[in-house]
Amino acid sequence: MSPRSWNPTTVVQGVHWILLGLFLWLEPGSASLPLLMDSVIQVLAELEQKAPVTEAIPIASVWQLSAQHSGPQDPLHHFLLQSWSLQAIELDPTTLSPELQGLTKEVARHSVQGRQEYGVVLAPDGSTVAVEPLLAGLEAGLQGHRLINLPLDSTATPPDASDHSPDVRVTSPDNQASSPDAKAKAPTTVDSLLVTLARDLGLTFLQGPKNWSHPGLGAEGCWDQLSTPRNFTLLNPEASPLTTAFLNGALDGALLGDYLTRAPKPRPRLSHLLSQYYGPGVAGDPTLRSNFRRQNGATLISAPALTQQVWGTLILLQRLEPAHPQLQGMSQEQLVLVATHATKEFTEAFLGCPAIHPRCVWGAAPYRGHPTPLRLPLGFLYVHHTYVPALPCTTLASCAANMRSMQRFHQDTRGWDDIGYSFVMGSDGYMYEGRGWHWVGAHTRGYNSRGFGLAFVGNYTAELPVEAALRVVRDVLPRCAVRAGLLRPDYKLLGHRQLVPTDCPGDALFQLLRTWPHFDANVKLRTARRASRRSKRKPPPVTPTSQ
Incomplete structure (x- = not known):
């Protein structure tokens, strides 16, 4: 023809x-x-x-x-x-x-x-x-x-x-x-x-x-x-x-x-x-x-x-x-x-609601041990960046590879039962299920059972995630979780550094978080004394894998 x-x-x-x-x-x-x-x-x-x-x-x-x-x-x-x-x-x-x-x-x-x-x-x-x-x-x-x-x-x-x-x-x-x-x-x-x-x-x-x-x-x-x-x-x-x-x-x-x-x-x-x-x-x-x-x-x-x-x-x-x-x-x-x-x-x-890829899409390994159920609804969202991998993932192939790499590190090197985060946000428009809505994670030491740990793939010390990814974590996921009875309407949003001695979620991203609805600027003040006592010990490495 x-x-x-x-x-x-x-x-x-x-x-x-x-x-x-x-x-x-x-x-x-x-x-x-x-x-x-x-x-x-x-x-x-x-x-x-x-x-x-x-x-x-x-x-x-x-x-x-x-x-x-x-x-x-x-x-x-x-x-x-x-x-x-x-x-x-x-x-x-x-x-x-x-x-x-x-x-x-x-x-x-x-x-x-x-x-x-x-x-x-x-x-x-x-x-x-x-x-x-x-x-x-x-x-x-x-x-x-x-x-x-x-x-x-x-x-x-x-x-x-x-x-x-x-x-x-x-x-x-x-x-x-x-x-x-x-x-x-x-x-x-x-x-x-x-x-x-x-x-x-x-x-x-x-x-x-x-x-x-x-x-x-x-x-x-x-x-x-x-x-x-x-x-x-x-x-x-x-x-x-x-x-x-x-x-x-x-x-x-x-x-x-x-x-x-x-x-x-x-x-x-x-x-x-x-x-x-x-x-x-x-x-x-x-x-x-x-x-x-x-x-x-x-x-x-x-x-x-x-x-x-x-x-x-x-x-x-x-x-x-x-x-x-x-x-x-x-x-x-x-x-x-x-x-x-x-x-x-x-x-x-x-x-x-956000489009969330289940674990089978990114090729998750099985959970090791027995997961601990969360008591829902929770009152906190903790925001992280992965730091390593440092680059944003923009395709399913790269995001899935990042998820598998983080899970291997968390399970094999850290000795945890699974990838630590509740959810991970890619720059491809999708959120990736980690431990999900119902199981206690390993993302914010001392506070894992009180909130969900949400991580952006990438290092956001000097730059920000793409706007589409920011919108999902800032607006879409919290609104959906509140509607579903998974998150309390009066939830507080915190950066990882407010609870654990770390640079996470990066300076650029944390400064942006301070402008978001539900951000609680007073939490760091309430935990300063505890953080000071911990600082006398050798701090954990600046890495996304810290509990």
């Missing part, structure tokens, strides 16, 4: 549904690639090379074929497909190798069965992403930022009506940013970019008030191996059914879909767009990448606007599926209450 004949807009518009439909022709046991985002990008690149170039978009036919072989058709997707007035063409699924076909089969549908999560892949930044909601957002973005008018009632627009063609308006969803209440007028449109997220948020919180007070939305998990991942197991299967991987995928889809609505034509190939987003950053912007999805998501999605979308999507589902077991008989007052709680939980417990 010559570059002149390649129409990027036409080709990429069909890629999502090609992926969802290809599994129809796959035989059980087909060979597959590792469940990596790079493998998904490889599939997209090959499809973009081989997809037919016509003005017809091969979406509707693929979805219809898919529905015939995979059970009852999803009325919501059927509604969106018809609203986009898409045309159908024949597909040839044999254009992909068996390995690529095997991958498309595995990622075509997202599901959770027991502790196993399916349809997810490991991204280069260490996060796990559900592919189906990611591609749904990309597809919506390729159609434009649309508000789709809801059908008037369930009898007027049955989901299988052949003449069903709801009105579609291209406009901004910010026009509906007012927060609803029980007396507010019900929304009449849904935003195609947020439909997938809004649907699952709404249906999850329809299950009952027990989900409304959950301290954290979603569940993290671990891969069987990081080099060639095949199986993803949830760490806490009792957590919200909205897993972190699903929320990552839905959020990435919304962010990239939004980018596509604003990108000048010709739009980039999806394989190229995803390579940038899960790499150095889209169009040279290092902040527009997966490492910062939560920060960018909080900017894109306001709570009032999302509440409207969740409410509107529940109304749409209620009209498309009058017999839906969760929605049958639900009043508008009940729906808006569910939408409000669902949005609050998502914006505060997911977008408003």
